[in-house]
Amino acid sequence: MLSIKNLTAKIGDKQILNGINLDVKPGEVHAIMGPNGSGKSTLASVLAGREEYEVTGGEVDFLGKNLLELSPEDRAREGMFLAFQYPVEIPGVSTINFMKTAVNQILEYRGQQPLDAVSFLKVMKEKMKLVEIDQSLLNRSLNEGFSGGEKKRNEIFQMAMLEPKLAILDETDSGLDIDALKIVSNGVNKLRTKSNAVIVVTHYQRLLDYIVPDFVHVLYKGKIVKSGTKELALELEAKGYDWIKDEVAVA
Amino acid sequence: MSVAVEKNTTAEVVSIIEKSLARFPSQENRKEALAAFQKLTLPENKSEEYKQTPITRLLQRNFALDKPNAAAQSLDAKEFFIPGVEGNVIVIINGLFSVEHSVIVSPTDQVTISGLGKAVNDNHPVALAHLAKYTDVATDPFAAWNTAAWSDGVFIHVPNGKVVDKPVLVYHIHDARQGQVITAGRNLIVTGTNSEVTVIEKYDSLGSDNHFSTTITEAEVAENAGFNLYTIQNDAGNRYQWAGTNIHQERSSRVNTYTFTLAGKLVRNNLQLSLDGEGIESHMFGLYLVTNDTLADNHTVVDHRKANSFSNELYKGVMDGNSKGVFNGKIYVRPQAQKTNAFQANRNIIISDKAQVNTKPQLEIWADDVKCSHGCTTGQLDEEALFYLQARGIAKDTARAMMLYAFVGEILENVKIPELKAYLDKLVSERLHKNF
Numbered sequence: 280m281l282s283i284k285n286l287t288a289k290i291g292d293k294q295i296l297n298g299i300n301l302d303v304k305p306g307e308v309h310a311i312m313g314p315n316g317s318g319k320s321t322l323a324s325v326l327a328g329r330e331e332y333e334v335t336g337g338e339v340d341f342l343g344k345n346l347l348e349l350s351p352e353d354r355a356r357e358g359m360f361l362a363f364q365y366p367v368e369i370p371g372v373s374t375i376n377f378m379k380t381a382v383n384q385i386l387e388y389r390g391q392q393p394l395d396a397v398s399f400l401k402v403m404k405e406k407m408k409l410v411e412i413d414q415s416l417l418n419r420s421l422n423e424g425f426s427g428g429e430k431k432r433n434e435i436f437q438m439a440m441l442e443p444k445l446a447i448l449d450e451t452d453s454g455l456d457i458d459a460l461k462i463v464s465n466g467v468n469k470l471r472t473k474s475n476a477v478i479v480v481t482h483y484q485r486l487l488d489y490i491v492p493d494f495v496h497v498l499y500k501g502k503i504v505k506s507g508t509k510e511l512a513l514e515l516e517a518k519g520y521d522w523i524k525d526e527v528a529v530a
Numbered sequence: 531m532s533v534a535v536e537k538n539t540t541a542e543v544v545s546i547i548e549k550s551l552a553r554f555p556s557q558e559n560r561k562e563a564l565a566a567f568q569k570l571t572l573p574e575n576k577s578e579e580y581k582q583t584p585i586t587r588l589l590q591r592n593f594a595l596d597k598p599n600a601a602a603q604s605l606d607a608k609e610f611f612i613p614g615v616e617g618n619v620i621v622i623i624n625g626l627f628s629v630e631h632s633v634i635v636s637p638t639d640q641v642t643i644s645g646l647g648k649a650v651n652d653n654h655p656v657a658l659a660h661l662a663k664y665t666d667v668a669t670d671p672f673a674a675w676n677t678a679a680w681s682d683g684v685f686i687h688v689p690n691g692k693v694v695d696k697p698v699l700v701y702h703i704h705d706a707r708q709g710q711v712i713t714a715g716r717n718l719i720v721t722g723t724n725s726e727v728t729v730i731e732k733y734d735s736l737g738s739d740n741h742f743s744t745t746i747t748e749a750e751v752a753e754n755a756g757f758n759l760y761t762i763q764n765d766a767g768n769r770y771q772w773a774g775t776n777i778h779q780e781r782s783s784r785v786n787t788y789t790f791t792l793a794g795k796l797v798r799n800n801l802q803l804s805l806d807g808e809g810i811e812s813h814m815f816g817l818y819l820v821t822n823d824t825l826a827d828n829h830t831v832v833d834h835r836k837a838n839s840f841s842n843e844l845y846k847g848v849m850d851g852n853s854k855g856v857f858n859g860k861i862y863v864r865p866q867a868q869k870t871n872a873f874q875a876n877r878n879i880i881i882s883d884k885a886q887v888n889t890k891p892q893l894e895i896w897a898d899d900v901k902c903s904h905g906c907t908t909g910q911l912d913e914e915a916l917f918y919l920q921a922r923g924i925a926k927d928t929a930r931a932m933m934l935y936a937f938v939g940e941i942l943e944n945v946k947i948p949e950l951k952a953y954l955d956k957l958v959s960e961r962l963h964k965n966f
Contacts, residue, residue, distance in 0.1 A: 327921050330913075355923035367918045371936025380932065380966040381922040388923070420936075437922060 280305050280476055281326075281346075281445055286337035287501075288325045295321045297501035298337070303445065306473045310487055310512060311480045313498035314520040319480045320364060322498070323449040327361035328354050342444065355381075356388040358444030362434040362451050366422050374417040374433060375403065378440050385441065406439035410466035428459030435466040442470075447478045452486035464489030484516035497523055539586055540571040542595035543675060546712065550679040557650075563667045563677035570671040579670070582856040582888050583798055583827045588770060592740045592795075593710055599624060600709030600739065607631040610701050610734040612762075614949035617697035617730070618643055624705055625681040625713030625743070631701075641694045641727065642687040646718055649685040656687045660720050664748045664776040670800065672772040676744040680716035683745070686729065690722035690752075697728040697758075697947065702745065706767060707737030719749040721757055723780075728758040730950065733794075735767035740795075742770040749776070751783040753807070759785075760950065761799075764792040764957065774800040781807030781836075788945060789845075791818040791826045792957060802831040805867075808838040816845035817941040819961055820853040821882075827856035832874075834867040834897075841871070846941055847878040848934055848962075849885035857889040859904065865896040874904040879911060879937060881930075931962045938962075 281303040288296040295318045303309055313319050325332050326339065328351035339346040344357060369377075382402075383393035394402065407414060412432050422430050431451055438446055448467065452460055467477065467490055479490055487495075487509060495512045497505040499520070504527050505511065515523075547564050554560055572589070573580035580586075589595065602624045611619070620643065621631035627645030634643050642656075649657035667674040684700050704711045721727055735741055751757045759775065771794055777785055791797050803812050818826040832841045847855040857876045878887040891904040911933055919929035938958055945951040958964075 329917055350926070351917060351920035352923050352925050355921055361921050363918065363921075367912070367915045369912075369915045369918070369933065369936065371939050372932055376966075377919060377922070377924065377932060380928060381919075381924050384925060384928065385923040441923065 280342060282340040284338045286325070286339060287335045288321060288332050289335055290321070290332050294335070295332075295501050296325065299501070299503060301496065301503065303476050303478065305476055307494065308471070308477045308479065308490060308492045310492035310495045311478060311498055312482070312484075312495060312512060312515060314524075315482070317498045318501040319482075319498050320449055323361060323447050323478075323480050326447060327351060327359065352384070353388070355441070356385045360438050360441055360443030360446045362431070362438060362446065362448045364450040364453070366430040366434055368423045369421040370423055372421050373419060374421050374436070377421065378403070378437060382440060403440065406436060409439050409469050410436045411462050412436045427454040428456065431455060431459065431463050432466070435463050439466065439470055443475065445476050445478065446470075447480065449480045450482060451479070452481055452483060460486065461489060484512045487512045499523060499527055537571070539590045539595065540568075543572065544568060546595060547675060547679040550681065550714070559662045560678045563662075563674045566667040567671055567674035567678060570674060572671055579829065582854075583796070583825060585772065585796065585798060588796055589742065592770065593712065593742060595712070597710060599711050599713070600706065602705040603707060605703070605705055605736055607701060607703060610703060610732065612699065612730070612732065612950060612953050614953065615697065615699065615730065615947060617699050620684045620698060620700045622683060622700065622702045622715055624711055625715050627682045627684065636694055636696050640688070640692050642685070643698060644685050645682050646685040646716055647682040649718075654685070656720050657685050657718060660748065660750050661718055662748070664750065664778045664804070665746055665774065670774070672744050673746065673774050673800070676714045676716065676746045676774065680714040680746070683716040683718070685717070686719045686727065688721045688725040688727045688755075691724045692722065693725065694727040697730050700729060700731040702731065702733045702743065704735040704741040704743065704767070704769065705737060706735055706739040706741040710739045711741040713743045715743060715745040717745070717747040719747065719757070721750065721752050721755040723753045723755060725752070726756040728760070728947070730760040730762070732762040733765050733769065733771065735765050735769055737767060740768045740770065744772045744774070746774045746776065749778065751777060751779045751785055753780045754782040755780070756784045758788075758946065760788045760790075760945070762790050762792075762954070763794055763797050764790070765794050769794045770796040772798045772800075774802075776802045776804075778804045779806060779810050779812065782809040783807065784811045786813045786944075786946075787815065789816040789828065790954060791816075791820060791828070792961065793820065794824055794826070796825045798827045798829070800829050802833070803841065804833045804835060805839045805841060806835045808836050810839035812839075812841040813944070814841070814843040814845075815941050815944050817847075817938055818845075818855055819848045819938060819958060820855065821851035822853065823851070824853045825856070826853065829858045831860045831862070832872060834861070834863045834870045834872060837866060837868045837870065839867070839870055841873070843874040844941065845876045846938060847876070847887055848938060849878065849880045849887055850882045852882070852884045854885065855887040857887070857906070858892065859890070860892040861894070861902060861904070863895040863897045863900050863902065868897045868899045870897060870900040870902070872900070872902045876906045877937075878908040879934065880908065881911065881934070927963065928966055931964045932966060934962050935959065935964050
């Protein structure tokens with residue numbers, strides 16, 4: 280589904296990604312962990328098409344297309360979803376209104392009929408239940424005055440609406456209390472199928488108790504320096520990241 | 531510009547005024563206003579109130595001031611009418627009240643509506659009692675020019691206790707098909723106690739020649755009366771415009787003003803509210819959404835003269851093309867105006883590299899027990915928010931339109947007449963290429 284080969288990227292003069300290699304297949308959950316500043320969020324941003332980052336080398340294939348040539352909106356229309364670490368507030372734009380536009384522009388891109396207001400509301404009500412979000416929240420200006428938990432739940436609600444093939448969750452767990460974390464994880468788990476995949480970017484192992492990964496990758500200095508199964512995450516939780524740094528230094 | 535050129539331009543305007551004075555020999559306030567104009571002269575480049583708006587230079591460059599106005603031809607005023615908004619229709623063509631195009635539908639016991647020139651000629655006691663009473667000719671040369679040389683406009687008088695259930699729509703049309711036009715229009719609105727009236731004024735033109743208007747709208751809003759004023763400036767022609775609106779509010783009165791500036795070469799608005807009583811509530815909304823080389827300048831003054839009143843001002847600007855926006859908001863709170871609540875906000879988004887905005891709040895507060903706040907922001911569209919919408923599959927153009935529409939929506943939502951709101955919504959949506 281997603282194949283990243285030797286991806287390098289910089290922001291300004293600062294090189295951040297130094298050759299990422301990663302393969303994600305349908306049905307898989309990959310966790311990307313690493314200390315602060317290792318390039319985790321940069322990887323998520325580059326995949327979603329954030330303009331500030333300049334890709335300096337490598338290839339990314341997403342469902343047979345050259346991802347790096349697509350605009351951010353076309354990446355979304357092809358089935359990629361980024362749950363933002365810091366969801367933005369947009370005064371005057373309600374979640375419902377912009378989701379309707381998003382869903383219909385995606386359908387149009389795929390050559391499908393747009394949803395009428397009634398069908399859209401029906402789909403929306405189903406998805407609201409999935410992530411336990413209240414309609415009054417969705418009628419309000421996007422994320423304006425939302426709590427941290429509400430913002431993240433809104434991200435997962437949008438993910439449910441757009442039914443992506445690949446979802447990248449960028450530190451979706453940070454700043455959440457355990458109840459909010461459970462609701463968000465539950466939502467993500469309910470959306471999992473054999474044909475879609477999830478990349479979970481996180482600093483903490485805790486989230487992985489709820490969204491169980493098939494693979495765990497450790498990112499350090501812009502490279503994946505270690506990959507393993509979910510046990511690796513537990514080891515990182517127990518021992519911290521220093522031993523990884525030491526291993527890299529020795530190598 | 532050299533001082534000599536200003537002097538020449540001022541002298542040319544003086545001769546325009548003198549010609550019009552010959553037609554109105556008996557009105558003393560016109561002569562006083564001329565004297566005031568001669569003393570003030572047209573603003574120089576560095577004039578504090580006009581330093582962002584080189585109105586004298588634009589007049590000098592684009593007009594032959596000694597030339598008489600082109601004559602108005604027959605025209606179809608209906609093409610400028612706001613669809614769906616029913617009311618009393620007043621058409622002013624090249625500064626003169628057009629009986630032919632105007633239709634008054636409200637009953638005469640509810641409201642008196644006539645040409646202001648006629649009201650003054652007929653010695654209407656209310657018109658004479660209030661005319662030029664709310665305009666300070668000693669501080670602004672255009673106010674002086676207009677007061678000395680105004681030709682016509684609308685006079686509205688609402689008796690005590692009457693609610694005018696249909697709005698008064700005033701269409702100011704310039705016919706510049708046969709040459710340049712310079713007019714001085716004057717409106718006077720006098721409301722009785724406990725009365726209510728809504729006025730909608732709209733500026734349009736025919737033809738491609740340059741045209742300039744000074745317009746003064748004076749309103750006396752009596753005790754516990756309500757007055758709504760909508761101004762729509764969306765002239766597709768080459769309009770240069772100075773518009774002064776001077777509203778005097780008595781105790782417990784309510785005023786809402788809405789100023790929409792969407793097109794024009796030069797639009798300078800001087801909106802002044804004098805809150806001369808307790809328990810007054812005033813709202814001033816403004817939207818300037820401009821492109822090309824439009825210069826949109828809003829100067830506003832809210833003068834709290836008595837205690838326990840409330841004013842709120844929200845002006846928003848979206849600047850595209852080579853346009854330039856100016857906002858200057860003055861709030862005065864006089865020593866006796868304790869417990870005043872006065873709020874002001876001016877927010878701007880610049881969406882072109884060549885557009886610019888100058889914004890300046892000016893609060894002068896002499897009372898010590900008041901709540902006042904002001905805030906000005908000028909920025910571009912939030913790139914992070916654009917990216918967020920794109921990351922959800924929304925095209926960048928749509929995302930921009932969506933954010934701009936949300937930005938201006940805060941003004942539109944305050945429009946109280948549904949048909950007018952729909953009309954303005956359509957104008958704004960077209961301008962923003964709204965496609966969602």
